[in-house]
Amino acid sequence: MMPVGNLVGMVVRNTVRSPRHFALSAFGIVIGIASFVFFLGLSMGVRNVILGKIFPLEVVEVVAPRASFMGKDITKKLDDGTVEMIRARPEVKEATPRMKVAFPAAGFGMFEGQEIKFEVGGFCDGVDPKVLADDPKLAALFKDWEAAGADDPAKTVACVPPVVDDKGVAGKNPCPDPEFYYCDVQDNRCHRRVPVIVSPTLLELYNGQVASTHGLPVIGDLEQFVVERGGLARMRFTIALGETMVAGSAMATSDKKRRVEGMLIGITPKAMPIGMTVPIEYTRRWNQEFAGDEAASTYSSIVVTLNDKDRLAVFSAWLQEQDLRLEDQLGERFATAIFIVTTLFVLISFTIVTISSINIAHNFFMQVSERRREIGVLRAVGATRTDVKLIILGEAALIGVIGGLLGVGIAFAGAALVDWASATYLPRFPFKPPTYFDFKGWIIAGGLGFSTVFCVVGGYLPARKAAKLPPAQALAAQ
Amino acid sequence: MSEAVIKLRDVKKSYGSGAARTPVLRGVSFEVARGELIALVGQSGSGKSTLLNIIGGLDTADAGDVEVLGHDIRKIGEKELAGLRNSSIGFVFQAFNLLDHLTCLGNVTLPASFTPGAKDVEARGLEALRRVGLVELAQRHPSELSGGQKQRVAIARALFGAPKLLLCDEPTGSLDSETGREVIEFFRELNEKDQMTLVIVTHERRVSSVARRIIAIRDGQLVDGEELALGAPGDAGGAGAGGPA
Known part of the structure; x- marks a missing residue:
């Protein structure tokens, strides 16, 4: 395999020399990754407001279901024993009772x-x-x-x-x-x-x-x-x-x-x-x-802070066994709604990126066809099939990285625009946040990663084709 | 005959398959000794370029033995073959095959991209360009050069790795007669001064005039089953000629 430094240098030179090819290949990826990062950042931001400030999901309220018999209230009483029993649960971080003015x-x-x-x-x-x-x-x-x-x-x-x-x-x-x-x-x-x-x-x-x-x-x-x-x-x-x-x-x-x-x-x-x-x-x-x-x-109720909000289902099941239940969890409903909307947006983004990947494959097939003689020259001066494959895949990966960075940049710019428009034009409303976005590190890393991976996947078949070209045939190309 | 750089035994090659199968080489055998300058001549389609490609490991023979610089080309691995092309074999093509996005120096040093631990790359590249008289054009791009200059850059690239064997496919085919003569003269100097082994595919008489031996191919076979030993220019008879295949 050729030295990594030489490979990187060659990949960069090859990418820079053809801005048109880069633009054609990267356009879809930029849009796809921009929408991916934008919508995930938006989902996380909205989720933070709804589940962090309005309906915190890791804090739940335990109540006793209302029950009566022959007109007599036989609702289970929540007392200190119940509080201690809940505190003993492994998924519970803290349980504090609430008492209404009765x-x-x-x-x-x-x-x-x-x-x-x-x-x-x-x-x-x-x-x-x-x-x-x-x-x-x-x-x-x-x-x-x-x-x-x-x-x-x-x-x-x-x-x-x-x-x-x-x-x-x-x-x-x-x-x-x-x-x-x-x-x-x-x-x-x-x-x-x-x-x-x-x-x-x-x-x-x-x-x-x-x-x-x-x-x-x-x-x-x-x-x-x-x-x-x-x-x-x-x-x-x-x-x-x-x-x-x-x-x-x-x-x-x-x-x-x-x-x-x-x-x-x-x-x-x-x-x-x-x-x-x-x-x-x-x-x-x-x-x-x-x-x-x-x-x-x-x-009247016991407010429970969970160690991990993902353990809510386990805790809820245990409560039912104790004839207790969670107070109506609006947060959970919102969380489900946010999850569905987020999933939908992410699917749309993936569809765009996937189509872009196919577009990249198409562009690279054209490139390989146009660059047959060049590939032949590389083989003649000592490139192995692996070297040729790595060069093409490297070019695809570089398009992915640059396209991903551009996509992340556009997502950030879009978010800044939305926040500015909200601050400037939207009237005050309950829990109006200073920003609707939370671009967590994994979202940005994921955007760049997906961009690179999809580009490499798109470039794989053309790279394989280029590597398989017999040098003599490649050199004979017009 | 001194140590053989190239040994071909009953080399066969066809293109296509079934009824469309077209034999290109029909059992070619000959040897080239170290320091020889061979002209491989024949009509278009006679199989001479295919033979050159097989010798350089750019193409594979269907049958026969191909030994180049002590390596059995048909048996060594792809990586070893690439290494052989990188360090021991130089190629010069009729169409120059320079990469337009690279400078002359970039084209000349291109083989170093595939050489692990290559040292003094730029200095060696400039030295190769100096040998062909184009060191002052090192930073120009091929599009700024004449045909003759392009071919000289291509030769400098072929010489960059100090190859033991130079394979040239119609090197003067795209040049005017004066430039072609200069290139041929350069090859002769390489052969005489550096004792470099050259195999030049050509159908031009002026090229074959500097060859010590001419191998003629017709319809994929050596003409009359043997080679034409001419000797070096000025030599009497067939001094230095190889034996029959």
Whole structure:
């Protein structure tokens, strides 16, 4: 075999000398690889947004199927034993219980000079504060401040609740740190406001649906928003336990009512999608106070983080054996839809590349025919059949590499154009990403690899034909 | 006769198959000694180019023995045969067969592309061009050369690997008479000064005039079954001629 350096040099010279042949051969490959890289990058980008931000697939929610007998609710109870059983599964990384507020509750407060009211009962989850361990800022605030031993210096401070005048304006907060504390009307003591987190989904819904229709400001960065409005104290609101905005509620007439204050401290995907989330001990205590012991020991769901989202099917099968199920997995449906669309695009790209490969074969057959005499000369001066084959295959591979690079470049340019058009012309919508593309390394490597392989495959038969040409016949060619 | 560079025994070659089978060589035998300059003459279609190709390993004989530079051409492997063409046999063709996209120097050094560990390639290429008097045109492309210059570049390429055997197929066929005469004179010098063995296929009398021996072929056979021993120009009789086949 000829030295590799000489082979590369000859391949490059042969390719450069015929731009027309290169263009004819590479055109289809460039288009095919560009579409392959573009659509896969788009699929990955969209997948990142949908499955990473909107419906994270490796985080699933386990619930007990609803069941009743003779009108009696016999739904399996999710308790600490269930949580431990799930945690013991090999495919489970972490399992944290959620407990809904199991009685009527309503929220109200002032926001941007407007009085707001919302239902809390059924729309408030309690979660273990440990779920925010990876966010130190939030974790420092998201605690059960009422727990015994909690680091809360103002907990025992007595106070007189401020008087609310005829216009509903409250007097000065008497507590030592009014940004975080309020004076409770039940026990006349200062209490830390209940820390509340909400999900990006809720924020997107607010920004996309509520803000524009109610003339309220769009919230971009919450931290910045809070600073601009004078601190977290402006994010406070009242939670009226035992009250409701729902007319006809069977529990609305209950005499047991109590008010606490809450404070929005941050936005995180760990919060329930629609509603507010508080440390679970708050909901446990409230449920015990308003709905009894069973409500205080029964979880509404268990949020499970899997080690590997590909193990979801195994975990799901095991859950069925335990009379449990996954909450409706929209993410899974989207994942399937994305997979189908991606597969379709990749198939189209492969079809283009395959046709290009046939085109390359055709062009190289023509080339071999036109270059018979040259091939004869190479054989006469010492080229073996293998050398001739490698030269032709090398030319095909070089077209593949250059065509692949051009294709990747076009895909990147197309992606940049789409992102620019989206940022410039598309209106804001929930989860609008800064880019729709995620060009992972394997996509680019795959594009270049496929390009090269398909070109080499296309060049193989012409190369074999060239190698088989008897030198004397090749030299006799006109 | 000194050591034989070429030994042919009853070499046969046909093209086509069945009823269309056409015999081209019908049992050709002869030997060429080291340092000989042989003219292979005959009418068009007589089989002389086929014979030259078989000697150079560019074509294969159907039958017979073909020994070149001590190698049984019909039995050695493809790689060994390519190595033989690369290092020990030079070819000069009527149509020059230069590659247009390469410079003169690139054409001359083309054999080095297939030689592992080739050294001083450019210097050797320039030296080959100097020998044919074209070193100043090293960076020109064949399209910028006259017919005679092209043939001299082709000869330089053939000489690049310092071959022991030079096979020339109608080397003056595309040249005017003056240029052809210069080329023939160059071959004679190669033979006399370098003791290089040359086999020149031709049907031109002026070429055969410098040959020490003329082998005539008609209808795939040596004429009258033997060769015409002429001797070197100026020699009396058949000095240096090989024996009958």
